[in-house]
Amino acid sequence: MTTLQQASVARDLFQGSGDGARLIGTRCAGCGTHYFPKSLSCRNPQCDDKQVQDAVLSRHGVLYSYTLQAYRPPPLFRMDDWSPYLIGLVELPEGLRILGMLRGCTRDTVRIGMAMELVLEPLYRDESGQEVLTYKFQPRMAAGATP
């Protein structure tokens, strides 16, 4: 999933690269509910099965809401060349809304209801020189994809 020069912000969060990038979640075999990140159990009180399996999630979704994070977050967050950035909530076909950073749009161009797609992008370079990747969402047009 990553080259020698790249690492991810956390293990078991996403896989693949480029158009093949996918978030890793969980699907309950009993009731079909999806979770992100991977969950220990199904949380549906109506479900007695609770057999959860790893599941890759859809790469495409619709922007449900967004905010501009205008202050630098506390130090557990790392980002080279920090400047205010957008965070969005993207609704996937699985019924999950996923929180993540946005790229390829600005406070003036972002719109609720936009078609979005998952991308992996470096947040910072760590002490060993590796690029550390996180997942983000970008408007589908920005990647040259058909809407």
Added chain:
Amino acid sequence: MKPVYILGVGAHAWGKFPDKPQLRLALDAMQAALHDAGLAWRDLQGLVAASSRFEGGMGWGLHANEIVQAVSESGIPTCNVGGGCAAGGIAVHAAFSMIASGQCEVVAAVGAERMPKGFIPRPPGSPDDISDTDYLRWVTMGATNPAYWALETRRRMHDFGTTAETLALASVLMHRNAMANPLARYRKECSVEEVLASAMVSDPLHILEICAVSDGAAAVVLGSEEQARRRGGPMVQVAGCATATGQFGDPAVRVPMVSTAARSDVPHTSEVAGAVRRACAMAGGGPQDIDLVELADNTAWHVLAWPEFFGFFEPGQSDWMLRHGEMDIDGCLPVNPSGGFLSFGEATTAQGVLQVCELAWQLRGQAGGRQVQGAKLALSAVLGLGANGASVVLKA
């Protein structure tokens, strides 16, 4: 179940008190509540503490055992409850249950907190991996608590056309209410223009639309009917008291989750909505019977959204109600006469206890310049990290 009454309430002022230990804040609040009840420490038969989040002895936050060991080693049972910012409400519920069950005649609940400055950091003790979403939200995107509330706010603007001016007006109302509260952290009027000109934290939320992290402490002494008659004065009954946790499919973007499996048929902020529903049912009334509410306004969005979530208003109706003065102290549903988190200040685990103090002052007619005239039934609602909710209904 035996009826439970308010015997005494008391609070330390909210603010920043770097030279005052947390235990001192707790003792001051307890002393005020005991004095109000006309009781001494030795009269207590039990003490419940809301476990504080940011400091406290033995690595487990403020605990009731620590308090009695500091001031009155009478050997009474103590109980310590967690629940994030809802811990104060959960502590009142635990004290209520000890009396309602007939085990005790006089039990107090207390919360005291000293908050760090700025964004609330991640609590210690969890692994640095995907099993802790509080870790994930920081390393993957740096989502601060205001960012979560901002996502809800932006969506409300999209769904109902809520304007930046209406959001600012919610903060203006909280500041105006706090002016008449001597315990409030901020007692200064502000204008819509000042709110909108204040620093943007997480668009569309400005710093004056986000709760002010503060130090504070509050305590309530609860007792049986016999104890309440002994005290004399107006009888204020705990008519409803409930806690709840979140429901599967809740559409809330809950701090610190990085996803939500939203279902349209599940109430938003279900942990609080559930507690409010149970507390109202216990009191034998509905939202239409409530004369005032104290709710956890972490932001201006909460002032608008929560009365709708809990059935006081229809979805989208709060904007009109606020703009037409219906949430003012003389409106149809006074919201946070105390000044709320936005202007009274927020001291996490102490907040749910302070809310009950304010309800009691209102129902006794002791709220001075912020008095809701003729209030008979009052409700509190508080939310805590980890899908905890609590609600208390007091009846005069």
